[in-house]
Amino acid sequence: MTPTATWKRVLILLVCLWGMIAALPNAFYSRVETHNDAAAAVQKADGVATAEQAADLTLWPDWLPSALMPLGLDLRGGAHLLAQVQVEDVYKVRMDGYWPEARDALRDIRDQVGAVRRAPSPEDTLRITISNPENIQAALAAVQKLATPVMTLTGAGASDITVSAEGADIVIRLTDAEKTATDDRTMQQSLEIIRNRVDQAGTREPTILRQGSDRILIQVPGIGSAAELKSLIGTTAKLTFHPVVSTTTDPGANPGPRNLLLPARNQQGLYYIVEETPVVTGEQLVDSQPAFDDRQRPAVSFRFDSSGGRRFGDYTANNIGKLFAIVLDNEVISAPQIQTHIAGGAGIITGQFTVEETTELAVLLRAGALPARMEFLEERTIGPELGADSIEAGKKAAIIGMIAVLVYMVASYGMFGWFANVALVLNVIILVALLSAIGATLTLPGIAGIVLTMGMAIDANVLIFERIRDELREGASPHRACQAGFERAFSAIMDANITALITGFIMFWIGSGPVRGFAVTFTLGVITSMFTAVYVTRLVIELYMNRRRPKTIVV
Amino acid sequence: MAWRLKLVPEKTSFDFFRYQIVTFGVSIFMILASLVLVAVMGLNFGVDFKGGTTIRTESSSQVDVGVYREALAALNLGDVSISEVRDPAFRPDQHVAQVRIGAREGEEAVTPEMIAEVEAALQAVDPAVVFAAVESVGPKVSNELIWKAVLAVAAGSAAILVYIWMRFEWQMAVGCVAALLHDVIVTVGIFALFQLRFDLSIVAALLTILGYSVNDTVVIFDRLRENLAKYKSMPLREMMNLTTNETLSRTVMTASSTLLVLIVLLVWGGDVIRGFVFAMVLGVLLGTWSTLYMAKNIVLYLGVDRGDKPKKTGGSEFADVEA
Numbered sequence: 006m007t008p009t010a011t012w013k014r015v016l017i018l019l020v021c022l023w024g025m026i027a028a029l030p031n032a033f034y035s036r037v038e039t040h041n042d043a044a045a046a047v048q049k050a051d052g053v054a055t056a057e058q059a060a061d062l063t064l065w066p067d068w069l070p071s072a073l074m075p076l077g078l079d080l081r082g083g084a085h086l087l088a089q090v091q092v093e094d095v096y097k098v099r100m101d102g103y104w105p106e107a108r109d110a111l112r113d114i115r116d117q118v119g120a121v122r123r124a125p126s127p128e129d130t131l132r133i134t135i136s137n138p139e140n141i142q143a144a145l146a147a148v149q150k151l152a153t154p155v156m157t158l159t160g161a162g163a164s165d166i167t168v169s170a171e172g173a174d175i176v177i178r179l180t181d182a183e184k185t186a187t188d189d190r191t192m193q194q195s196l197e198i199i200r201n202r203v204d205q206a207g208t209r210e211p212t213i214l215r216q217g218s219d220r221i222l223i224q225v226p227g228i229g230s231a232a233e234l235k236s237l238i239g240t241t242a243k244l245t246f247h248p249v250v251s252t253t254t255d256p257g258a259n260p261g262p263r264n265l266l267l268p269a270r271n272q273q274g275l276y277y278i279v280e281e282t283p284v285v286t287g288e289q290l291v292d293s294q295p296a297f298d299d300r301q302r303p304a305v306s307f308r309f310d311s312s313g314g315r316r317f318g319d320y321t322a323n324n325i326g327k328l329f330a331i332v333l334d335n336e337v338i339s340a341p342q343i344q345t346h347i348a349g350g351a352g353i354i355t356g357q358f359t360v361e362e363t364t365e366l367a368v369l370l371r372a373g374a375l376p377a378r379m380e381f382l383e384e385r386t387i388g389p390e391l392g393a394d395s396i397e398a399g400k401k402a403a404i405i406g407m408i409a410v411l412v413y414m415v416a417s418y419g420m421f422g423w424f425a426n427v428a429l430v431l432n433v434i435i436l437v438a439l440l441s442a443i444g445a446t447l448t449l450p451g452i453a454g455i456v457l458t459m460g461m462a463i464d465a466n467v468l469i470f471e472r473i474r475d476e477l478r479e480g481a482s483p484h485r486a487c488q489a490g491f492e493r494a495f496s497a498i499m500d501a502n503i504t505a506l507i508t509g510f511i512m513f514w515i516g517s518g519p520v521r522g523f524a525v526t527f528t529l530g531v532i533t534s535m536f537t538a539v540y541v542t543r544l545v546i547e548l549y550m551n552r553r554r555p556k557t558i559v560v
Numbered sequence: 561m562a563w564r565l566k567l568v569p570e571k572t573s574f575d576f577f578r579y580q581i582v583t584f585g586v587s588i589f590m591i592l593a594s595l596v597l598v599a600v601m602g603l604n605f606g607v608d609f610k611g612g613t614t615i616r617t618e619s620s621s622q623v624d625v626g627v628y629r630e631a632l633a634a635l636n637l638g639d640v641s642i643s644e645v646r647d648p649a650f651r652p653d654q655h656v657a658q659v660r661i662g663a664r665e666g667e668e669a670v671t672p673e674m675i676a677e678v679e680a681a682l683q684a685v686d687p688a689v690v691f692a693a694v695e696s697v698g699p700k701v702s703n704e705l706i707w708k709a710v711l712a713v714a715a716g717s718a719a720i721l722v723y724i725w726m727r728f729e730w731q732m733a734v735g736c737v738a739a740l741l742h743d744v745i746v747t748v749g750i751f752a753l754f755q756l757r758f759d760l761s762i763v764a765a766l767l768t769i770l771g772y773s774v775n776d777t778v779v780i781f782d783r784l785r786e787n788l789a790k791y792k793s794m795p796l797r798e799m800m801n802l803t804t805n806e807t808l809s810r811t812v813m814t815a816s817s818t819l820l821v822l823i824v825l826l827v828w829g830g831d832v833i834r835g836f837v838f839a840m841v842l843g844v845l846l847g848t849w850s851t852l853y854m855a856k857n858i859v860l861y862l863g864v865d866r867g868d869k870p871k872k873t874g875g876s877e878f879a880d881v882e883a
Contacts, residue, residue, distance in 0.1 A: 079832070087701060231694065232672045382698040384672075391616065391692040391832075398649050398830030406824040413817055416565035450761055453825060453833050457768065457840070460821035461775070464814040468779065471810040478570075497782040500727055501775040507719045508771035512764060515712040517705075518608075520764040527768065559562045 006488045006547050009540075017540050024435035027070050031437055037073055040065035072441045075210055076226070077448035077522060080396050082389030083226035084234040087382045090195050090219050092188045094377035096129035096179055099187065101282045103131050103151065103166070103177055110147045111135065118144045123263065124174060129184075131177040138173035145170055148177065155182045188219065194376045196221060199238050212446075220382070231384035238379075244287030244307075246317070247279035249328035249340050270336040271357045277337045279330045284320045288376065289313025295363040296353055303363040304355040314350020322346040331356075399452035406456045407433070414463060418470050421560050424545045425466035425538070432462050432530070432537040439529050448522030458530025464501065465538035468494040473560050483558040487550060491543055498539065505531045567816060568809040576804050576852055577797055577860070583853040587742055594749020601752050606759030609706045611663030611699035612639070613675060616656065617682060619689040623655040631685040635677055637661050647831040656692070656831070663699050709763040713744060716770045724774075728781050729865065735858035736777045739850035743773045747842045761836040769843030772818070776811060776851040783807050784859075788866060796864060800856050815848045 009017075030037040043061035047054045054062065065071055078085055104123055111121045111133070119136030126132035135144050145168055152164040165183035169176050179187065192215055203211045203225060212224040228234050250264055253276045260266040260278045269275040289309045296306040309317055320329075321343050330340040331354050338356040410429065414422035436455060440447060473490030481489060509528030512520050576583075607614050617623070628642050639662030650656065661678065675694060682689050697705075717737055725733035744766050751758050784803045791799060804811075822844065825837045 089700075231696075232675070235672070382701040383696065385695040386691075386693060388618075388690065388692040390618070390690075394649075395830055395832055398828060398832075401649075402825045402827075402829040405828055406821040409820050409824055410817055413565070413820055417813065419562050419564060449830075449833055450764060450836065453829065453836060456821055456825055456829075457818070460818035461772065461814075463817055464775065464810075467810050467813045467817070471807070471813070474809075475806070493786075497779045500778045500782055504720055504723060504774040504778060505771040507723060508716045508767050508774075511712055511716045511719060512767045515708050515715065516764065516767075517708070517760075519761045520712070520767070523761075523764045523768070527771075559564075 006484055006550050008547060008551065009544060013540075014544060017544055020435065020536070021431055021541065024431065024438040027072070027438035027442055028434045029069065030065070030071050030073050031441060033065070034073060036064045037071055041071055041073070044071075070441075072444065074437065074440045074447040075444060076392070076396075077446045077451070078224055078226055078385070078387050078392075079449045079519075080392045080399075080447065081226040082387050082392040083224065084228045084231040084387075085383070085385040086223045086231055086234055086238075087216070087384075088221045088223065088238075088379040089382055090192060090221060091378040091380060092191045092219050093129060095187055095191045096184070098286075098376075099179060100129065100131040100177070104133075104282060106151055107131065107133055107148050107175075107177065110151060111144055114143055114147055118147075125262065126176070129179060132171075133175045133177075134173055135175065136173075141170045141173070141175070144175055148175055155180070155186050191376050192219065192221070195379070198375055199223060202238055203234075221379075227389070230386045232386075235381065235384075238375075244290070245283035245332045246285050247281075247283050247330045247332055248320075248324065249330050250278040250280060252277050252340075267330070267332060267335055267337050269340075270333070270338050277330050277340055279332070279337070283332075284329065285309060285313045285317050289316075293367045295360065295367045298353055298355045302355055303358045303360045304353045305358070305363045305367050306353045307351065309350035311350070314348075317350050317352075318346065318348045395449050399449060403452060403456050403459075406459060410459055410463060414466075418560055421470055421473075421546070421558075424542055424549070425463055425470070427545055428466065428537040428541040429459060429462055431541055432534050433459060435533045435537065436526070436530050439533065440526065445525045445529070446522065447526075448519065450519040450523035451526040454523045454526030454530060458527060458534055461505070462530070462534030462538055465494075465498045465534065466542055468497055468501075469538075469542070470560050477558070477560065483555055484550060486558070487546055491539070495539070498535070502531050502535050566809075568812045572805045572808055574801070574805060574808070576801055576856065580857060584857045587850065587854045590746045590749070591742055594745050594752070597749045597752040601755065603748070603752050603758040604755040606757045607660065607663075607695060607697045607702070608759040609702050609709075611697055611702040613661045613663075613678075613694065613696040615659040615661075615675070615678060615682075615691055616645075616693040617659065617689050618692045619655045619657075619686050620653045621655065621686060621688050623657045623686075625657065627685050628657060628659065628682060631681045632659070632678060635674075635681055637674070637678070638664060645831050647834075649828060649830055663697075663702075705760060709760070712763060713766055713770070716767055717741060720770065720774050724778065724781070728785060731859050731862040731864055732781045732784075732855075734862060735855040736774060736781065738858050739777055739847075739855035740770050740773050742850045742854055743769050743843055743846040746846050747839055750842055751839070756838070757835055759835070761833065762839050765836045765839035765843065768840060769847060772840075772844060773847035773850060776814070776847050777855045779810065780804060780807050780851060780856070781859075788864065792866075796866075797860060800860060804852060804856065811848060811851060815844055818844050 039061045043054070043058040047058055047062070108121055108123075111118055115121075117137065117140040119140075121136075122134045124132040124134045133144075133148075135141065148168045152166050152168065155163050155165045163180055163182035165180060165186075167178050167180055169178075196213060196215060199221065200211075200213050203213060203223070210226060212222065214222045216222045223234065223238065225234055228237075247265070250260075253266075254274050256266075256268070256274075256276060258266055258276065258278065263281045264278050265281050267277050267279060269277060289312065290307055291310045292306075292308045294306045296304050298304040308314075325343050325345065328340045328342055330337045332338070338354060407430075411426045414425050414429070416422070418425065433455065436458070439445075445451075469490050472494045473486045476486035476489045476493075477483075506528060509524050509531060512524035513528065516524055603609075617628075623644050625642050625644055629640070632640055632642070641660045643658050645656040645658055647656070659678065659682075661674070675696070679691055717740055720740065721733050721737045724736050747766060747769060748758075750756075751762065780803060783806060784800060787794075787799050787803050791802075794802070819841065822837055822841050826834065826841065829837055
């Protein structure tokens with residue numbers, strides 16, 4: 006056989022060596038995991054290690070790679086959620102935000118447009134009726150000034166709102182560019198808040214990903230259930246401050262247009278009618294802490310950012326003596342009377358809380374409310390025992406499958422079977438190394454993918470060996486037969502593997518969940534098997550042929 | 561001569577076209593029967609595709625499906641099915657059941673209250689029960705998942721068609737894809753016939769079957785292309801027989817080693833992936849059958865351009881370079 010070029014040999018050996026070293030941590034999984042956790046904790050604490058962490062760090066030498074294949078939810082147990090963010094919620098908030106601005110702008114030209122009233126409209130539009138429709142153009146011009154340019158990659162220069170006249174009404178709509186930008190911001194904000202809250206719970210390797218335009222995938226290993234995860238993410242804790250219109254005890258009372266009827270949290274049967282548009286919202290909070298009021302009752306302190314503080318200050322200055330409602334998740338926590346102008350935008354909320362409640366509430370307020378509601382489209386909980394059982398089953402199947410194939414190859418091809426087996430074992434090792442290096446999550450279908458590529462990996466060797474047999478049968482010398490076997494089989498191996506890769510890529514591209522997990526190991530397995538079955542086997546056979554120089558070979 | 565395990569004798573000369581009408585007919589019949597089965601009986605869709613909730617319960621005491629059913633009947637959940645899961649890998653005191661609750665009309669999101677109610681009801685009749693896995697999928701996602709699954713199989717077939725067309729002749733591409741679709745359709749048909757649970761992992765299996773089956777067929781076509789150049793005057797039918805006999809040992813060897821691994825997975829891989837592995841076993845068997853009896857019949861019927869310049873399409877020039 007023509008010997009492989011030296012640089013190629015070195016490269017092949019280096020890849021194999023790398024594979025063995027990089028796959029090694031997986032053989033000591035729990036040990037390396039403890040080490041990695043300790044290392045991460047130490048890094049977080051700026052290099053200060055506790056005695057326990059220092060002990061954990063010695064479990065695995067630093068000079069060895071420590072990347073592991075992360076285990077998927079089906080193997081470790083945990084919860085999976087697919088949430089759809091109701092991005093339209095934010096349009097309504099935006100429109101509500103425009104109403105006071107538009108009202109003030111029109112008030113300035115009151116002599117022309119007359120009285121201004123907000124008319125009912127769909128949630129993503131703002132409709133304002135003026136009493137002097139003949140001067141609608143002036144009104145349009147005034148409202149138009151409120152528009153600001155949208156900053157986007159494509160729609161630079163586009164305005165955020167369109168203002169049009171419809172009879173006596175001025176209609177404000179968000180432009181598509183602004184909607185896209187708003188949606189994007191809503192998604193970013195939601196992701197950030199979810200990430201914050203999941204991180205506060207301190208679980209390992211959570212996956213929080215945006216999927217498509219308005220969905221978020223959340224996978225948290227090690228958490229008890231999807232319900233627990235949901236309460237952690239908290240679809241709740243939306244804090245707003247509303248002007249109070251009146252109070253009532255009738256739960257069926259009609260609050261009137263643009264008002265809300267909300268129950269009191271601590272007083273059964275008491276309802277507040279409040280203006281729907283809040284004065285300030287929890288999004289403008291910059292800090293919140295558990296505290297006590299002047300009578301030593303548990304309370305929650307809060308502080309607004311400058312714009313929220315100013316708005317809060319202005320409102321309190323103009324409405325002394327009136328009630329305003331502190332609303333948490335559509336329940337009125339308390340509705341104190343405004344005693345003085347509250348400048349600086351800080352205050353406390355009291356409402357018959359326990360100390361635990363104030364602590365929790367402060368955390369929730371600090372983390373920020375989700376800007377929009379979330380609808381859960383998919384929830385999965387996998388218990389840790391089921392995961393452990395699956396790992397056991399997968400391990401067992403992989404080992405038995407491996408042995409079965411090794412025996413089968415030797416029975417079928419004798420010594421050449423052993424050559425192929427070297428390649429097969431290396432294939433699995435390099436595949437594991439690759440999965441660890443890129444941090445691809447190992448799932449149960451993924452294990453099936455590895456086991457399956459073992460079965461299919463030997464196909465390349467079978468093709469080569471059958472070709473060598475053909476050549477021998479036709480009377481070729483051992484060297485010539487091996488040479489021709491590799492050369493002739495190559496195009497079939499390429500075609501077979503490229504088509505397998507095509508299906509692998511398509512699975513990855515279109516698939517989700519189990520399909521994706523399988524696609525990753527399958528695709529990588531096809532690639533590593535091409536490397537080991539063709540190059541490694543060739544190198545092994547080459548060494549044998551050139552050392553021993555056999556007169557005859559039996560394949 | 562050293563002993564070798566040989567499933568196929570050294571030299572064979574089977575005539576794979578002798579019972580052409582029967583073998584091809586069987587394939588066509590299986591495809592049609594599968595389509596009818598899927599249309600009439602429908603597939604036993606898992607929650608991935610149908611929406612709803614599955615709860616996997618584990619208990620140290622014997623599972624009585626009747627008692628579970630009675631316990632849940634009071635909750636008025638509508639479409640509920642309960643089945644006991646048996647597996648050789650289970651411990652002797654491990655009794656597993658699968659409770660499936662259909663998605664309720666008009667309910668998009670999943671209701672945690674319902675799951676809590678179900679869990680409480682089951683715990684009332686069997687205090688030892690734990691819930692190993694709970695999975696809920698809303699109808700919106702499940703519809704998308706079906707669509708995606710169909711798209712995946714279609715895109716996979718189309719990509720393979722184009723690749724083989726580029727590398728070989730269009731007739732072979734058609735033959736190959738017909739064989740692939742045969743394998744996928746009949747596998748789905750068998751799932752319909754036995755009402756086996758059809759979920760996302762089965763779609764992964766179908767795509768892998770595509771990959772495996774094409775692999776199998778391509779190897780024969782590769783040899784056929786070589787022989788076409790070698791024996792210019794041999795009739796196509798004989799040449800295909802020769803080619804198939806030459807590669808028969810490899811076809812059987814690869815199929816049996818893949819099956820070997822799959823059977824190991826089937827027995828020891830646990831019940832969670834059993835459906836997936838079973839689909840793969842069917843796919844390998846059907847893939848081998850369609851390689852031997854289906855793809856070539858179509859190529860024979862369509863004929864292969866064997867003029868002096870066999871590679872005249874743009875795509876085939878590429879093939880010429882590699883071959």
